[in-house]
Amino acid sequence: MANYLNYDIYDLDLTGIYNNMNLKDLVLGMSNRSILVIEDIDCTIELENREGDKEAHRKQEPKVTLSGLFNAIDGLWSSCGEERIIVFTTNHKERLDPALLRPGRMDMHIHLSYCTFSAFQ
Template structure:
C-alpha cells in the first residue's frame, strides 16, 4: 500500500507506548499521507472486550501492564487527536477479531475488515509483478502446484481439528516433498 500510494509507513508497537499522552503525541507527529500499522492488536496490550474485562477480578493487574487504555486508543484513531492530520490510514492486524472490543471494530474506527487467507497463485503472481516486475516465468507452473498442495494441506488440517488426524497428513506431505527433491537433478556450479 505504501509503495502504491507513495505514503510514509509507521509501525507502532502499543506495548512500547508508556501512556495515552505518549500515544497522542505519536499520532500527532505522524506526517500527512502516511500509514500507521499496529500488528497483532489483540496481543500487544489488554484491549479485550470490556465485558470480559469487567468480569476479571484482577483489573489492577491489567492496568499495571500498560498505561495505554482502550479509551486512549479509541481517541487516537477516532477522537479529537485523529483529526489533526490529513490522508492517514491506520491498519490493525489480528488473529482473533472476536477478542477485540466492539467499540474498536465499529465503522468510523475500522471502516474495512479484510480477511487475509493463505496466498493464492493469483496473489503470488501479483506480488511477483509488483516487487520483481515479473509477469511470466518458467517456475510459475511449479509454484502454482506447490501453493495448491500447501492450501490442500492447510484445509485438511482445518477440517481435522484433532491433531492426531492432522499430523499424519503433514508427515505425508513432507515425505512427498522430500521424494520430489531427491529425484530432481542437482546443478553443479563450477567457478573458475
C-alpha cells in the same frame, strides 16, 4: 499501499508505548499523508475487557487504554492530521472489543487467508 499512494508509513508497537500521553505525542508527530500500522492488536493491549478488576489495574504500570486508542484513531488527536490510514492486523478478530470494530473506526475488514499456490504465480 504506502508506495502506491506515496505516503509515509509508521509501524507502531503498542507494547512499547508507556501511556496514553505517549501515544498522543506519537500520533500528533506523524506526517500528513501517512499510514499507521498496528500489528497484532489483539495481543498488544487488553482491549477486550473494559470493566476488569479495577484494583488490579491500579497496581500495574500505566499503559495505553482502550479510550486512549480510540482517541488516537478517531478522536481529537487524530483530527489534527489529514489523509491518514490506520491498518490493524489480528489473528483473532473475535477477541477485539466490538467498539473497536464498529463502522467509523474500522471501515474495512479484510480477511487474508493462507496463501495458495496460484497466489505465488
